[in-house]
Amino acid sequence: MLDSGLLEGKFSAHPLCITPRLTHLAFADDLLVFSDGSQHSLLGISGILQTFHSFSGLDMNPSKSELFFGGYGDSEAAVIADLIGIRIGVFPSRYLGLPLNPTKLSLATLQPFIQKITKQLNSWTTKFLSYAGKIRLIVSVVYGKVNFWSQVFVLPKGFYKKIDNLCSAFLWKNTTSSARGARVAWKDICKTKEEGGLGIRSLEEFATVFRLKQVWHLFTRRGSLWVMWLDHNIFGRRNYWLMDSTPRLSWNIRKMLEVKSVFQRLIKCQMRDGMKASFWFDYWTSLGPLIELFGQLGPRELRISRNASVWEATHEGQWHFPNARSHQAEQLQICLSSVAPPSPLRGADWYQWKQPTGTFSETFSSKGTWMQIRQISPHVAWHKAVWFKESVPRFSFIHWMASHERLTTRDRLLQWGMNVHGSCVLCDSGLDSHDHLFFKCEFSRSLWISLAGRSSPNPPLSLPLASMWVLGVHSSPPHYASKILKLLLQTAVYMIWKERNRRVFSADATSLSATKILVDRTMRNRLISFSPEESVTTISLLGFYFGCISTPL
Incomplete structure (x- = not known):
């Protein structure tokens, strides 16, 4: 009806909605109508909506409707609004839960969203969550919400920094007030696991991926209304490659133009x-x-x-x-x-997108694109000993922190100027440090040798060397010994750190023999959760572990 009304002259089109012809956008019971904003057009649109009401029974609610003007003076807009009986709207206005704004979204505009995330994080601080559990919530909930917004809007860098600070404070301090004293910098956490991070994707880097995806759609989705509108109204005279970023363009278009050099090396045309x-x-x-x-x-x-x-x-x-x-x-x-x-x-002609392997495909991969544009760091040698399929998430996290030497050992507290007793609480001899705990301490050394000695009479007595050693052990069935030793190493690291903290904070102690039994029970509980290999002739990991208890691996 609106399209017919435009053709019949009942109202005039918005100057930027003539080609392609765009009179309205509708989603569920929400309707956006575009016109030149004149009194004639608004009266004509009102008449069309009244006609629609007469045969459908659906009516416009003036109290829930708003008028937005561009290029009109305040007094002129007020007169027209009074005539129609609809109030004048103010940007930013919410549509489908998102703020609509003709200008760049500011940090002040995003404050309600920041408060919502802060409230969500604060609700989790009352729960007893492990570090691994917190990371899972951050990635799946907080980063999921932010990335959804990033696909729609170009968000300011200050917003991403604020979200990162909130997540860092929640992870390390179980609060949202301050991330001061974080054990590992957030930029290092956002590296891949191979590079020593936790595999969290940087919000700012992934925002670039979303801009690249928008440009990809500009080249490949020719039937899209958004693409047709851009082709005629933005890139009609000068194509994407020749268009310069100027203040007259919207913030979103300027950001699309900023990624031109990156986009050019990732797209290929099949002529x-x-x-x-x-x-x-x-x-x-x-x-x-x-x-x-x-x-x-x-x-x-x-x-x-x-x-x-x-x-x-x-x-x-x-x-x-x-x-x-x-x-x-x-x-x-x-x-x-x-x-x-x-x-x-x-x-x-059709286009292909570059994949991390160097090949080209017709599919745009967000993850693959991020892998190609992100800042790359050197790999760490120990990552496969920390992250593997059979690992326990909370054990892996402590092993990861120990590999970075970021556990709060007493030598670090002394470096920070704190007045604490520096000796090891496990053996009462030697400085409480990462090097001593893993595995120079008499307690931890005896535990590690009794566990790993089944594979070698002289297992490495330092965490970096032990991490490399467990990766190099081979057996039949393939890799079973390495899997068992990797799990054994991170279980030992976790139990040593847990026992150390028990003695520091509760003055309670578990004997070496009891700790060995605890490690063995933990290993059995973990291994029993895995199903045997598909072949009936292949023993399970648990069965292999039982065979290793009394014989060398």
Whole structure:
């Protein structure tokens, strides 16, 4: 009815909604109607809605409706609003639970969202959660909500920093007030597990992924209303590659243009009819984007405009170039000698996205894109000893902290200027430090040797060496010994740290023999949770462990 009303002249279209013709957007019982905002148009729209009410029974609720004007003075807008009987709305306005705003979202606008996340984190501080449990909640709940917003809006960097501070404070301090004194910096936590982090994806880096995905949709979803609108109203005269970021463009469009250099090295065009592929900027030959090969003077040398499509480089179905006057031009002509010229018979051009393996696919992978654009750090040698399928999450976390030497041992407290007794509470000799606890201490050394001695009479007596050692043990069935030893190592590390804390904070002590029994029981409970291999001839991990108790691995 609204489309018909526009064609019949009952109201006039918004200047930016003429092509493609856009009169309204509807979702469930929410309706957005666009017009030029004149009195004639608003009265015409009201009449159409009244006609709709007469045969459907559905009516507009003026108290729940709002008018938004652009380019009108306050007094003029007020007169029109009074005439229609609908109040004037103020940005930001909420639609489908999200704030609509014609300008960049500020930190003040996002304050209700920040307060909602803070309230969620505070509700978890009353529960007894392990570090591993907190990480799971942060990733699945908090980061899930933020990433949903990041897909829709360009959020300020200050917002991401605030969320990271809240999550860091919750993880290390079980509060949301301050992350001061965090044991591991959040930027290090956001590294991959192979690089010594916890595998949490940086919010700011992933925001770039969402901008790249928007540009990918601009190139591949030609039937989308959003893409059609952008093609006509934003990139009508100058395509994405040639468009410069200017203040007249919206904040979201400017952010899409900012990722142009990253986008160019990740997208590849499969040229067919050559109508859509950019001659200079798309990666459509084995030489890559030709503008990078020829430089900014390339269009003058080949007499092909910067805005040209590949089809414009042909004449009567054949490639058409001036005589080669440079090495780059010779390279291009040699390359194109094996490339069929564009033809409508071959269908439309289509695009592919680069995967972490270096291959190209028609599917955009958010995770794969993040892996290619993120800041890469060196791998740590011990990550496979900490993170593996059979591990216990809370054991892995303590092992991870011990590998980083970030447990609150007494030597660290002394370095911070705290007045504490520095000796080890397990053996009462030696400084309470990571190096001493794992495994120079008489208590921890005896425990570790009694457990790992089944595999070797002289197991390594330092955590870094022990982590590397458990990765190199082989057996039949394949890798069973390594799996058992990895689990045994992190169980021992966890139990040693737990016993150390028990003696520090409760003055209670568990004997070495009792600790050995506890480790053995923990191992059995964990291994019994795994089902045997599919082959009936293969023993289970638990069965293999039983066989190792009395015999070498």
